[in-house]
Every structure is written in C-alpha cells, then in structure tokens.
Amino acid sequence: MLKGEKVMEFFRRNFVDRPIEELAMPFAAVSTALDTGGEVWLRSGSTVEAVRASIALPGLFTPVPHDGMTLVDGGLVNPVPVSLARAMGADFVIAVDLSSDKLGRHAAAKSRVETQGSPIDEWISKLQANLGGLIPTRTPGENKPPSMYDVVFSSIDIMQVRIARSRMAGDPPDVIVSPRLGHFHMLDFHRAKEAIEEGKRAVEGILNNLHFLRDQLS
Numbered sequence: 759m760l761k762g763e764k765v766m767e768f769f770r771r772n773f774v775d776r777p778i779e780e781l782a783m784p785f786a787a788v789s790t791a792l793d794t795g796g797e798v799w800l801r802s803g804s805t806v807e808a809v810r811a812s813i814a815l816p817g818l819f820t821p822v823p824h825d826g827m828t829l830v831d832g833g834l835v836n837p838v839p840v841s842l843a844r845a846m847g848a849d850f851v852i853a854v855d856l857s858s859d860k861l862g863r864h865a866a867a868k869s870r871v872e873t874q875g876s877p878i879d880e881w882i883s884k885l886q887a888n889l890g891g892l893i894p895t896r897t898p899g900e901n902k903p904p905s906m907y908d909v910v911f912s913s914i915d916i917m918q919v920r921i922a923r924s925r926m927a928g929d930p931p932d933v934i935v936s937p938r939l940g941h942f943h944m945l946d947f948h949r950a951k952e953a954i955e956e957g958k959r960a961v962e963g964i965l966n967n968l969h970f971l972r973d974q975l976s
Contacts, residue, residue: 775806784846787812788832788839797835799842837922840931853931857919859940911944935960
C-alpha cells in the first residue's frame with residue numbers, strides 16, 4: 759500500500775466519518791475530474807471521501823470514483839481555492855499558500871525517496887539496457903541526477919505554483935499566509951509537527967496585518 763493510502767487508512771480507523779452537511783463548521787473540498795479536467799466542488803456526502811478525492815495526487819493516491827466521474831487532486835486546477843470560499847459566502851478570505859517556497863527545491867536537493875531495488879529502478883535499468891548508447895552512463899564522481907520521484911514531484915510543484923499565482927491574481931484573497939515548506943518533501947507525512955510549527959511562524963508574521971484588518975472591519 760502506498761504511503762498516501764496508509765495515511766487515509768489511519769484516518770478511517772481513528773476518526774468518525776460524518777456527512778459534510780452535518781459538520782459544525784462549513785466545509786468543502788476541491789477535486790479535479792480526470793476525464794474532463796473540470797474543477798469539482800465537494801460540498802455534501804462523506805467527509806473522508808471528499809478529503810480523499812481532494813488529495814488524490816497522481817502516483818501517490820488512487821483516483822476516487824464519484825457520481826460517474828474519476829476524481830484526482832484539486833490542486834491540479836485550483837491549489838488555493840479562494841473562489842470556493844467566496845462562493846460559500848465568505849466575506850473575508852485568509853488563504854494559505856503551501857507551495858510559495860517550494861519551487862524547484864526537490865530537483866535541487868538530494869532525493870530522500872529511495873528507488874534502488876524498486877520497480878521504477880528496475881524499469882530504468884531495462885530502459886537503459888534497451889536504448890544502449892542513447893542514455894549515457896554516468897562516470898564516477900558525477901553528480902547524481904534527481905530521481906524519477908523528485909522529477910514528478912518538482913513538476914507538480916511547478917504546475918501548482920503557476921496555477922495558484924494565476925488564480926489568485928484574478929481572484930485575490932484578503933490575506934495570504936505563506937509558510938516556508940521548501941525543505942519538506944511531499945512524502946514527509948511523519949514531519950507533521952515541524953510543518954505545523956512552520957505554519958504558526960507564518961501566521962505570527964502577519965498578525966499585525968490581521969489586527970489592522972480586523973479593526974478596519976469592526
């Protein structure tokens with residue numbers, strides 16, 4: 759089972775699922791229809807399944823069937839869904855941009871995802887053998903190229919950063935919180951405590967702005 763699937767299995771075992779309509783606070787999740795590329799807002803039904811669909815990153819989580827559609831990560835179309843918050847009636851939107859500090863970090867850093875002995879590593883070895891001289895062999899001491907995982911994750915980062923900037927330029931939030939997460943890998947689920955601390959520091963950095971806006975609105 760992939761790490762992402764293990765996370766969701768843990769969630770299902772340890773938390774009681776409830777319909778979105780019965781939650782104490784308004785909630786919705788964004789997903790992407792794989793067959794059309796359309797943006798899908800999940801505002802009813804199972805909370806766990808909505809979260810599951812909204813984070814179904816290609817290659818990490820399996821897609822989620824829903825109302826005749828196949829859903830994957832909402833970040834492919836709307837990484838920072840300001841538009842959804844406003845559609846739900848929000849008068850003041852505080853957006854959290856998780857990718858502002860991540861562009862290019864995975865490819866630049868040494869991979870933390872081991873592929874040696876994995877099916878991917880075996881596939882690459884076979885490809886090199888079949889293509890012969892078309893794929894050059896690295897010489898001793900040569901810098902190790904990024905792993906296939908890092909290439910995929912960095913590509914997703916680039917895509918999400920560009921889409922987020924474009925979407926927020928057209929529909930800007932009132933405040934943006936931008937935690938510095940460039941040193942985190944997409945699979946660093948075990949570093950949740952560190953990520954939360956980064957989030958706290960990011961909020962502390964904009965508290966004066968929040969207080970000023972609160973006074974303006976009161």
